[in-house]
Amino acid sequence: MYRGMSEADRLHNRHERSRLVAAPPEDLCLVFANSRSWRTSDQPVEKLHAFADLMAWCQTAKALDPASAAQLRQWAQHSGRVAAGLFDEAIATRETIYRLFSATAVNTEPAVADVEILNQLLARTPGRAAVTLTAAGNRWRLPPAAPAVASLLAPVIWSAGDLLTGERLARVRLCANEKCSWLFLDDSKAGTRRWCAMRACGNRAKAHRHYLRKTKSAHAQTPQ
Numbered sequence: 001m002y003r004g005m006s007e008a009d010r011l012h013n014r015h016e017r018s019r020l021v022a023a024p025p026e027d028l029c030l031v032f033a034n035s036r037s038w039r040t041s042d043q044p045v046e047k048l049h050a051f052a053d054l055m056a057w058c059q060t061a062k063a064l065d066p067a068s069a070a071q072l073r074q075w076a077q078h079s080g081r082v083a084a085g086l087f088d089e090a091i092a093t094r095e096t097i098y099r100l101f102s103a104t105a106v107n108t109e110p111a112v113a114d115v116e117i118l119n120q121l122l123a124r125t126p127g128r129a130a131v132t133l134t135a136a137g138n139r140w141r142l143p144p145a146a147p148a149v150a151s152l153l154a155p156v157i158w159s160a161g162d163l164l165t166g167e168r169l170a171r172v173r174l175c176a177n178e179k180c181s182w183l184f185l186d187d188s189k190a191g192t193r194r195w196c197a198m199r200a201c202g203n204r205a206k207a208h209r210h211y212l213r214k215t216k217s218a219h220a221q222t223p224q
Helices: 007-016 028-033 051-060 066-078 080-105 112-124 154-165 167-171 198-221
Strands: 019-021 139-142 172-174 183-185
Touching: 028 080, 028 154, 028 183, 051 066, 051 080, 066 080, 080 112, 080 154, 080 172, 080 183, 112 154, 154 167, 167 172
Parallel strands: none
Antiparallel strands: 019 139, 172 183
């Protein structure tokens, strides 16, 4: 295939058949897990309902570049049943990630089966073996995106492995709102953050405590 081609031509050909991916944020796996929120409430909120939603999430999270996402969308139009199966595998991966980190967040050892699933996924992800310097920032150069979970979600899976084996694992938290169960990294100086966001669950808890105090006070002042 490469006979008669110069080294520059071979390099260009290889680059034409690859994609550039930035190093994932350390909490990207948690962001993916949180695409299903209010998990322990009566009405969980699901953001990913179909393959198209998964593509949109990957592109927004920069796990996929626009060209790769467009190619996979086109593939899905002609491979609906296979795309639906791939979507199901992606959701199963998300749930494995959630179980792993929700366990560690409450100082419980993750299930061996979930660790094994993550290891199998890591073994199938493209290797981070080449870096490319660009004006937009330095990137990992990977093979073209393929219709497989380990390719599609490679940055998510990398971040799960990196976080699970890194020093920041001790900072993984579950929101203290028992109906929320959002996963997050505690960046507070003292390491005592309890809520996914103060303006959300934190304020709800504050308002609930205020309501209880008022109710208790009203009852105390009511003549017997």
